[in-house]
Amino acid sequence: MSQPLLEVKNLHIEFPTRRGILKAVDDVSFAIAPGEVLGVVGESGAGKSLTGAAIIGLLEPPGRIAGGQILLDGKRIDNLPYEQMRKIRGRQIGAIFQDPLTSLNPLYTVGRQLVETITTHLELSESAARDRAIKLLEEVGIPAARERVEHYPHQFSGGMRQRVVIALALAAEPKVIIADEPTTALDVSIQAQIITLLKRLCRDHGTAVMLVTHDMGVIAETADRVAVMYAGRVVEIGPVADVIHKPQHPYTVGLMGSIPEFESKRERLIQIDGAMPRLDAIPPGCAFNPRCSKVFGKCKTTRPNLMPAASSSAACWLHERSVA
Amino acid sequence: MSALVQLKNVSKTFDVSAPWLNRVIERKPQTFLHAVSEVSFNINRGETLALVGESGCGKSTVARLTVGLYETSTGQVIIDGHDMKASNQGTDAARAMRRKVQMIFQDPYASLNPRWRVADIVAEPIRTHTLIPDGPQLDKRVAELLGLVKLTAKDGEKYPHQFSGGQRQRISIARALASNPEFLICDEPTSALDVSVQAQVLNLMKDLQREMGLTYLFISHNLQVVHHIADRVGVMYLGRIVEIGDKDEVFGAPKHPYTRMLLDAIPDLHMTGKARTPVAGEVPNPLNPPSGCAFNPRCPKKFEPCDKTRPQLVSFAGRQVACHAATG
Numbered sequence: 001m002s003q004p005l006l007e008v009k010n011l012h013i014e015f016p017t018r019r020g021i022l023k024a025v026d027d028v029s030f031a032i033a034p035g036e037v038l039g040v041v042g043e044s045g046a047g048k049s050l051t052g053a054a055i056i057g058l059l060e061p062p063g064r065i066a067g068g069q070i071l072l073d074g075k076r077i078d079n080l081p082y083e084q085m086r087k088i089r090g091r092q093i094g095a096i097f098q099d100p101l102t103s104l105n106p107l108y109t110v111g112r113q114l115v116e117t118i119t120t121h122l123e124l125s126e127s128a129a130r131d132r133a134i135k136l137l138e139e140v141g142i143p144a145a146r147e148r149v150e151h152y153p154h155q156f157s158g159g160m161r162q163r164v165v166i167a168l169a170l171a172a173e174p175k176v177i178i179a180d181e182p183t184t185a186l187d188v189s190i191q192a193q194i195i196t197l198l199k200r201l202c203r204d205h206g207t208a209v210m211l212v213t214h215d216m217g218v219i220a221e222t223a224d225r226v227a228v229m230y231a232g233r234v235v236e237i238g239p240v241a242d243v244i245h246k247p248q249h250p251y252t253v254g255l256m257g258s259i260p261e262f263e264s265k266r267e268r269l270i271q272i273d274g275a276m277p278r279l280d281a282i283p284p285g286c287a288f289n290p291r292c293s294k295v296f297g298k299c300k301t302t303r304p305n306l307m308p309a310a311s312s313s314a315a316c317w318l319h320e321r322s323v324a
Numbered sequence: 325m326s327a328l329v330q331l332k333n334v335s336k337t338f339d340v341s342a343p344w345l346n347r348v349i350e351r352k353p354q355t356f357l358h359a360v361s362e363v364s365f366n367i368n369r370g371e372t373l374a375l376v377g378e379s380g381c382g383k384s385t386v387a388r389l390t391v392g393l394y395e396t397s398t399g400q401v402i403i404d405g406h407d408m409k410a411s412n413q414g415t416d417a418a419r420a421m422r423r424k425v426q427m428i429f430q431d432p433y434a435s436l437n438p439r440w441r442v443a444d445i446v447a448e449p450i451r452t453h454t455l456i457p458d459g460p461q462l463d464k465r466v467a468e469l470l471g472l473v474k475l476t477a478k479d480g481e482k483y484p485h486q487f488s489g490g491q492r493q494r495i496s497i498a499r500a501l502a503s504n505p506e507f508l509i510c511d512e513p514t515s516a517l518d519v520s521v522q523a524q525v526l527n528l529m530k531d532l533q534r535e536m537g538l539t540y541l542f543i544s545h546n547l548q549v550v551h552h553i554a555d556r557v558g559v560m561y562l563g564r565i566v567e568i569g570d571k572d573e574v575f576g577a578p579k580h581p582y583t584r585m586l587l588d589a590i591p592d593l594h595m596t597g598k599a600r601t602p603v604a605g606e607v608p609n610p611l612n613p614p615s616g617c618a619f620n621p622r623c624p625k626k627f628e629p630c631d632k633t634r635p636q637l638v639s640f641a642g643r644q645v646a647c648h649a650a651t652g
Binding site: 244254255271 | 379488491519521522523524530545546549551552575590591592593
């Protein structure tokens with residue numbers, strides 16, 4: 001693999017509360033190469049969005065990075081002062097959020113918002129920035145961009161708004177894009193349009209993308225590699241085809257089995273009983289052990305780290321046994 | 325099998341006109357939004373009919389019309405032989421009919437009163453219909469209902485905020501079952517849930533249907549979920565049913581180009597890396613629908629009559645389709 005563009009090393013995110021410190025993200029590491037799409041999946045509360053927020057430096061207090069490093073192009077960015085981080089955000093790391101209506105300012109035309117972003121990060125005159133804004137809107141597939149640039153966000157439909165948000169994220173040609181559930185608020189027909197667009201743009205620009213979603217289908221189509229998160233930790237990471245077709249961690253197996261599919265003639269879906277533990281009650285050992293069908297002695301006492309499992313890595317003691 | 329639920333040419337129009345004074349000053353006419361137009365279907369006892377479609381296609385409005393939360397503009401909703409319009413008149417027969425129809429909503433965070441204990445939430449339909457007097461008997465029934473949805477009697481003492489999303493949706497199901505209904509209307513019951521929790525709720529709903537002989541009207545935008553739970557499927561577009569029929573027929577060999585498009589747009593887990601066929605365009609504004617077939621601006625099979633006359637639902641083996649291009 002070529003030199004990673006974005007590297008997250010042993011990231012810890014904590015929330016201090018009156019009843020003690022909650023570990024929301026616990027020792028997460030991954031790397032993304034240029035032009036690569038890393039999918040991050042997991043259920044609500046698994047820590048996937050927090051990881052994304054930490055990378056763009058938008059972790060909301062009292063949440064804080066309690067350990068580890070985030071490296072962009074080999075340089076640490078997790079400890080930068082606010083002003084310096086502000087220059088990186090947008091310029092080098094773009095962000096796309098779930099709800100396109102809240103990511104856009106309702107009081108300004110989309111053109112003005114694009115121009116503002118462009119002139120903040122690039123040395124361009126007002127009129128050159130405007131031309132670039134129109135070109136960006138054309139690139140993300142908005143028809144009649146020259147007129148639409150004068151419109152306000154409420155004059156766009158949901159899918160078109162998300163295109164504007166993508167144009168905004170691309171405005172300064174960032175090297176990395178953090179896309180947090182970019183298609184979740186959209187209808188399935190529009191979802192396909194946005195995914196295709198995102199994929200094409202990343203290929204054309206060589207952008208590294210961290211795609212956070214709970215939708216395995218979106219991951220299957222878009223990502224090159226996928227990281228599965230559970231209770232603040234990465235439990236499995238590997239090439240997307242391997243993780244989907246030959247999941248190694250019992251949690252991933254359950255997750256895949258619980259998706260209803262057309263081909264399957266199953267009368268019942270595979271279900272994982274119980275729910276993800278609350279942050280203040282994460283069980284000792286493997287956090288998944290109370291819900292795991294393959295639990296054995298060691299799982300309840302010692303926490304597994306990622307270890308090689310088939311062609312991916314999984315944090316599960318079953319794979320230690322198979323090696324030994 | 326007899327039809328438990330019948331919708332006959334049901335339409336719903338909302339008046340979305342500007343305020344009267346504005347209309348007078350600006351000389352604007354009244355505007356009406358046709359949310360649902362001429363929808364008809366039957367649901368047999370013990371069967372699940374699912375309605376699918378994109379946001380704004382009117383599927384939730386149909387749910388609300390069926391349960392009686394909206395009154396129909398024209399057409400009739402008949403459940404178990406009773407016209408639902410009569411059920412708003414407060415007669416004893418009407419109350420008895422109301423008991424048989426319950427609803428499960430999408431958002432389990434908004435549909436449970438945060439100030440009530442779970443036991444009171446579940447007991448409310450029983451108290452409303454005075455089925456069981458307060459006392460140990462009622463407590464027993466509530467415990468039994470909580471048991472049905474895999475919760476314990478002790479959970480009844482807690483408040484909704486102490487439960488996760490999936491558990492809350494199970495509480496909603498327990499409440500819906502409290503009055504011994506025959507017919508449940510489920511409006512996107514799993515859309516707010518994670519996929520593993522969704523599997524728990526879908527399995528539970530299937531088990532309950534088998535055990536208690538329930539009839540479901542299931543509203544969802546997720547075609548895989550619908551394929552899993554439904555017996556028959558209706559596809560809606562801009563307030564009208566464009567294709568309705570047996571699940572395997574409709575999903576296996578869709579006849580309406582819109583159904584085809586929806587199916588093609590589903591991400592396929594087994595085709596990693598393969599690009600989906602994106603559906604071109606978007607749903608038109610329902611205030612100003614296109615002439616002829618509402619789908620014609622997006623349709624790949626569009627031909628001469630499509631933007632002139634609206635296609636009627638035509639029966640084919642096992643289904644009905646509203647498309648000029650559909651052939652047997």
